Amino acid sequence: MGDKAQTHPGAAGRAQAADHPQSVRNVVLVGHSGSGKTTLVEALALTAGAVNRAGRVEDGGTVSDYDEIEHRQQRSVQLSLVPVEWDGIKVNLLDTPGYADFVGELRAGLRAADAALFVVSASDGVDGSTRMVWEECAAVGMPRAIVITHLEAARADFEEMTRICAEAFGADDPDAVLPLYLPLHGPQAPDGHAPVTGLIGLLSQKLFDYSTGERKESEPGEDQLPLIEEARNRLIEGIISESEDETLMDRYLGGEPVDVKTLIDDLERAVARGVFFPVLAAAPATEGARQGLGTVELLELVTRGFPTPLEHETVRxxxxxxxxxxxxxxxxxxxxxxxxxxxxxxxxxxxxxxxxxxxxxxxxxxxxxxxxxxxxxxxxxxxxxxxxxxxxxxxxxxxxxxxxxxxxxxxxxxxxxxxxxxxxxxxxxxxxxxxxxxxxxxxx
CATH class of the missing domain: 2.40.30.10 (Translation factors)
Incomplete structure (x- = not known):
C-alpha cells in the first residue's frame, strides 16, 4: 500500500462501467467546509487521468462543484459523484458539502459509500460536526482514513495535526490513528516557511519527491533514516497489534525482523475491517504538474486497503x-x-x-x-x-x-x-x- 512508484495513464472522458463488484470502491469524502474536499477530488482525478488539467474552486472550474450556486458561493452545496480509474479499479469519489445546512447530501453520500476519507485542514483542525460523523461511521463499522490538507499554510504542522487527529478520532485506541508517510520539506522561504515537496514512506523507507510535478522515487540518505525511526516503530507496532496473526507481536518484540510485505498485507486487512485508520497528506498539483502531492499514495490506499462492495454488510x-x-x-x-x-x-x-x-x-x-x-x-x-x-x-x-x-x-x-x-x-x-x-x- 502506497510504496509503489506507479503512474497511471488514465481514461479522460471515458464512460466507466464496472464488470465485477471486486473492481469497485465507493468512497465518500467528509470534512468541514473549506477543508479541501473538492480540491482533493480534483487532484485525484488529475493523477488518475480522468481530467487533463485540475480546476480551481475559486475559478468555478472543478468537476464536482458545477452548479451556479456553488460557483457563486465557492463551496459545495450538493452531493457530487466523480468516478476515476486506478490500477484497474473503478473508484467512485463522492464529494459532500461541509455545511450543516446540507446534511441530507452528506447522509446520501454515506449511504452510497463503503468507506470514508475524512479531510482535515492542517490550518483549521477538527470541528465538532466532523467528530460526530466519525462516531456515526464508527457505530456501523465503516472503514475510514484521514487526509491532511493545506500543508502549504504558514502555520501548518503535520506532526501536530496527526496528534490532534489521534485525540479526536482515536479515543479508544490512539495507536490506531497513525501516519503512513511523513512530509519532506524543501528549502526554507524568506518568510521562514519550508514548503512540503515530497513524502517518505515509513514502511518502505523510500522517498517520493513531487517537487517536479511528477512523483519520483529514491533512496533516503543515511541522515534521514534516524528521523523516521520512532514513527516507523510506532506504526509497525500499531499494525501488528491489529494483525490476525497473534504470534507476530511476540516475534517482533523478540527481535525477529518482520517482512514489509507482511506488514502491508496486515495493514490493508486492518483498514478494510475498520480497526486501523491511517493518516496521509495531500496537496493539489501546481500549474502544469501531472500529480499532486500524496495523490498516488491515496489512490493506492483506496484501491488496496478500502473494502470492495462484496464486504459491505448485506442490506436488510x-x-x-x-x-x-x-x-x-x-x-x-x-x-x-x-x-x-x-x-x-x-x-x-x-x-x-x-x-x-x-x-x-x-x-x-x-x-x-x-x-x-x-x-x-x-x-x-x-x-x-x-x-x-x-x-x-x-x-x-x-x-x-x-x-x-x-x-x-x-x-x-x-x-x-x-x-x-x-x-x-x-x-x-x-x-x-x-x-x-x-x-x-x-x-x-
Missing amino acids: VTTIDGEPRELKPCDPDAPLVAEVVKTSSDPYVGRLSLIRVFSGTLRADQTVHVSGHGLADRGHEDHDVDERIGALSTPFGKQQRPVSHVIAGDLACVAKLSRAETGDTLSAKDDPLLMEPWQMPDPL
Missing part, C-alpha cells in the same frame, strides 16, 4: 408484505435491489435519480418496481408502482456518460423516474422488495 430487505428476504452479498446475478440515494433535476435531462445497486444488475429499458416507505410527514406518499428504466448513465460531475447496465456495488443515474423518491427501492417487477429505510435528517 423484505417483501412488500413485510416478510424478511435473505440475499447473497452483492451478487450481480441475484434478484435486483437498488436504492435511490439522491433525487435532483437537470435542466436538460429532467428528473435524475442517483442510485446504488446493492444486488442484481440494473439494465437500460428494464421495467422495475418502485417501492416507497410512505413518509407522509416528508411529503412522500406510499407507493408501489412499476416504472420503465430509460437511459442509464454514469455521472462525472455534471456530465452524464451513457452505460448499458449497472452491476451490484456500483452507482449510476436513472433519468425520468417520475414516482421514485430519495430512499425508495427499485426491484424486479415480478419480485418486488423493500429495503430498510435510512435515517434522513430533519430539514433546517
Whole structure:
C-alpha cells in the first residue's frame, strides 16, 4: 500500500462501467467546509487521468462543484459523484458539502459509500460536526482514513495535526490513528516557511519527491533514516497489534525482523475491517504538474486497503408484505435491489435519480418496481408502482456518460423516474422488495 512508484495513464472522458463488484470502491469524502474536499477530488482525478488539467474552486472550474450556486458561493452545496480509474479499479469519489445546512447530501453520500476519507485542514483542525460523523461511521463499522490538507499554510504542522487527529478520532485506541508517510520539506522561504515537496514512506523507507510535478522515487540518505525511526516503530507496532496473526507481536518484540510485505498485507486487512485508520497528506498539483502531492499514495490506499462492495454488510430487505428476504452479498446475478440515494433535476435531462445497486444488475429499458416507505410527514406518499428504466448513465460531475447496465456495488443515474423518491427501492417487477429505510435528517 502506497510504496509503489506507479503512474497511471488514465481514461479522460471515458464512460466507466464496472464488470465485477471486486473492481469497485465507493468512497465518500467528509470534512468541514473549506477543508479541501473538492480540491482533493480534483487532484485525484488529475493523477488518475480522468481530467487533463485540475480546476480551481475559486475559478468555478472543478468537476464536482458545477452548479451556479456553488460557483457563486465557492463551496459545495450538493452531493457530487466523480468516478476515476486506478490500477484497474473503478473508484467512485463522492464529494459532500461541509455545511450543516446540507446534511441530507452528506447522509446520501454515506449511504452510497463503503468507506470514508475524512479531510482535515492542517490550518483549521477538527470541528465538532466532523467528530460526530466519525462516531456515526464508527457505530456501523465503516472503514475510514484521514487526509491532511493545506500543508502549504504558514502555520501548518503535520506532526501536530496527526496528534490532534489521534485525540479526536482515536479515543479508544490512539495507536490506531497513525501516519503512513511523513512530509519532506524543501528549502526554507524568506518568510521562514519550508514548503512540503515530497513524502517518505515509513514502511518502505523510500522517498517520493513531487517537487517536479511528477512523483519520483529514491533512496533516503543515511541522515534521514534516524528521523523516521520512532514513527516507523510506532506504526509497525500499531499494525501488528491489529494483525490476525497473534504470534507476530511476540516475534517482533523478540527481535525477529518482520517482512514489509507482511506488514502491508496486515495493514490493508486492518483498514478494510475498520480497526486501523491511517493518516496521509495531500496537496493539489501546481500549474502544469501531472500529480499532486500524496495523490498516488491515496489512490493506492483506496484501491488496496478500502473494502470492495462484496464486504459491505448485506442490506436488510423484505417483501412488500413485510416478510424478511435473505440475499447473497452483492451478487450481480441475484434478484435486483437498488436504492435511490439522491433525487435532483437537470435542466436538460429532467428528473435524475442517483442510485446504488446493492444486488442484481440494473439494465437500460428494464421495467422495475418502485417501492416507497410512505413518509407522509416528508411529503412522500406510499407507493408501489412499476416504472420503465430509460437511459442509464454514469455521472462525472455534471456530465452524464451513457452505460448499458449497472452491476451490484456500483452507482449510476436513472433519468425520468417520475414516482421514485430519495430512499425508495427499485426491484424486479415480478419480485418486488423493500429495503430498510435510512435515517434522513430533519430539514433546517
